[in-house]
Amino acid sequence: MREYSLPPLVDPVYEGGLADSVYETAAREPGLPQLARREEGAGGLRDGAWRPMTAAAFRNEVLALAKGLLADGIRFGEPVAVMARTSYEWTLFSYALWSVGARVVTVYPTSSPDQVRRILASSGACAIVVENEQHAMTLGSACGTLPSLRRVWQLDTGCVAKLTSAGTPVADEEVHRHRRAVTPDSTAALIYTSGTTGPPRGCVITHANLAVECDTLLKGWRQLMAEPGEQPAILAFLPMCHVYGLMVSVLCLRGGVLLGHQSDPAPEALLPALASFRPTCVFAVPYIFERIFARARRAAEEQGRLRLFEQAVRTAEQYAEAAEQRALGTGPGPGPALRVRRALADRLVYRRIRAVLGGRTRNVVSGGSTLSRELGLVFSGAGITVYDGYGLTETTAAVTAQPPERPRFGTVGRPLPGTSLHIARDGEVWVRGRTICAGYVAGAADEGPRPDGWLATGDVGYLDDGYLVITGRKKDVIVTSGGETVAPLVLEERLRAHPLVSQALVVGEDRPYIAALVTLDPDALEHWQRYGRTGRGSGYGQGNVHGRSIGEELRREIDRAVAAANSAVSRAESIRAFRILSEEFSVDNGMMTPSLKLRRGAIVRMYAAEIDELYA
Incomplete structure (x- = not known):
């Protein structure tokens, strides 16, 4: 089978934009719990309770912020960037911008000054929302060559309240006039790819693109999001600067789904948030x-x-x-x-x-x-x-x-x-x-x-x-010097299935055989040292983890992981050598994209010496 398709579930979008759903839901069901915001608890936000916000209350905040944007000079069709972690304010700004016909430009909060400069320059952004002082400093290092950038708003200094206050004199009808001018083919967002295989590219996503995507999922899969008679509830923790995270937010607001936000996706912060929010469905990676x-x-x-x-x-x-x-x-x-x-x-x-x-x-x-x-x-x-x-x-x-x-x-x-x-x-x-x-x-x-x-x-x-x-x-398919063609995905997935292995990268392009770089999960390693059947109390005199000694038993454990991975492929495709690295691949060290995919080129360049040693 080389081609397959299914007929559409939903009609094309003939008029309007994404912001319309906020106003229509508020008019139809003003008391519907539409969002949930966490209150500050004794131990900070992590211990706080979730407070529901009605559709009418959210509509009012979107409208007030949209008026503030108009008062501060934002005009129809202008691109405005958002550089922040997933939060209520991210969703609020996106719908306020769409209410006045502006375009949302996504910027990963972990971006370097050079990445920020490239995105703002290519999109022509006239303004940017940043989350905190650190982001403002990153922007400051990049904005000297950005003549189109006129406004910078910072969330943790109260920019939402300031804009809302500035917009008080603007009539509601002025916002609605802008909103009614938005068509399905209007650009809703310029979303930049995560840059797995090269520099990020800005994709032009229209209001119709997002509307059809979300309406199709709501029509065909809504019954999976909650038990019958129960309002679906989803906790958004994926980066909203990524298309997956932004789509989840739009899906909730188009479908009457209760939406919460969690800024930190690390397991130690996310798991308590999931336990307290109690979602009916989870969107994750x-x-x-x-x-x-x-x-x-x-x-x-x-x-x-x-x-x-x-x-x-x-x-x-x-x-x-x-x-x-x-x-x-x-x-x-x-x-x-x-x-x-x-x-x-x-x-x-x-x-x-x-x-x-x-x-x-x-x-x-x-x-x-x-x-x-x-x-x-x-x-x-x-x-x-x-x-x-x-x-x-x-x-x-x-x-x-x-x-x-x-x-x-x-x-x-x-x-x-x-x-x-x-x-x-x-x-x-x-x-x-x-x-x-x-x-x-x-x-x-x-x-x-x-x-x-x-x-x-x-x-x-x-x-x-x-x-x-x-x-x-x-682009990831490996061709060895012997002409063998190897897709690394299967091997990497099977390596990661071992409890100790955090990440794995298979290498071997123009080399005589396949090899792998392996990182260990620090928590799992500590646990293994304490509870491992034969590793408890063992010395660390043999082998190495990128310059740090490890026990022979640990190396045998990873040998078993490699053997299990090799069982899924032919001998010519199997891993013959591996190197355990001392540091995990992460967004912070530039080895992973913000959507948690490996930057293969960056890893190969960073560990070129270690890879050469595998073939010495």
Whole structure:
């Protein structure tokens, strides 16, 4: 199968813009809890309670800020940048800007001065919202060559209140006049790619792109977001400067979903927020689910229940696989004995995993990269079905999703209704549909969608009964000096499945064999040293972790992880050597994008000497 498509679920958007939903919802259901904001508690925001905000109250704050923007000189169609972590204010500013017909320009809060300068220059931003003094200093290092930048607003110095006060004399009708002038083809956002394989590119996302994306998901998947009769509640913690995070915010406000915000996505801050907010559905990236599983495993081992946990994991995989076969019409489903084992494991193990997400979540959405089939089965068997999807900034987030009640784990689902997939002769995935962006900011003529509407994604994969399987990035495919072609994704996913491994990067371009760079999870390493069956109290006299000695037992443990990864590929594709690095790849050290993808080129350059040693 080389091409697959599904008919659209929703009609095209013929008029209006994204801000209209805020005003329409407030007029229709003024008392609907639309957002939830955390109050300051004794231990800071982490301990604070969530306070609901009605649709009418949010509409009033959007309108007041929009008036302030007009009073401060923002005009229809002008680009305004936002450089901040995910927050209520991010959502407030985006809807206020859309209310006056302005364009939102996304800037990652971790951007360097040079990155900020390039984005503001290419977008022609006339103003920028920054979160704090640190961001203001980054901007100050870049803005000397930005003549179009007229305004800088800083969130932690009260810019929202100041703008709201300045807008008091402006008539409400002035905002509505601007809002009514917005058309579906108007640009809503200039969203910059995360720069996995090169400099970020600004994608022109229209109001119609975001509206169709969110309306399709609400029409076809809303029943998965909450139990019948319950208002869905979603905690936004993905970066809103990324298309995935921004789409989640728009989806909530178009669909009457209760929306909360969590600025810090690190597990130690996110997990308490999930427990207190108690979402009915979670939108995340595979990294979050991998960390949740790893923490659950460590907790079980600390309590002396590791064997029970591992038995429950096997039961979950078997149960989910049998249920998957029944849903797809290829098997009878779980048998009586398996159902009994699962019920017992649910009481002893699974309910603890569900409690990490607040206890109400039964379905989650994973995007940004592919979740492994094994982990998808485990979560599903534990009562949390993972609906894996696939998309790009250029496709306004998801372009595929698992069908309701029929997920096929290890794939990224089928095309969204109204979208077509095509597999080119070289295996590259092409997509076409109404959510494809209008082009790039100052893009070259050969970039963006082809004249016939197809967008080449740069990803390689294949179709299996309409389900898309991604096998890697076209640019990431490794060709060894012996001519072997290796897609690193499978090996890297299997390496990360080991509890000690945090990240892995497979190398071998123009080399005689495949090798890998491996980083360790610091918490898992500490836990292993304390509870490991043979590593407890061992010395660290042999081997090395990038210049730091480690125990031979630890190296044997990673050897086992490599052997498990190699079992999925041929001998010619297998990892022959590896190096354990002392530092994890992160956004802060420039080795990961803000959407938590590896910057392969940057890693290879940084560790060139270590890679050379693997082939010495």
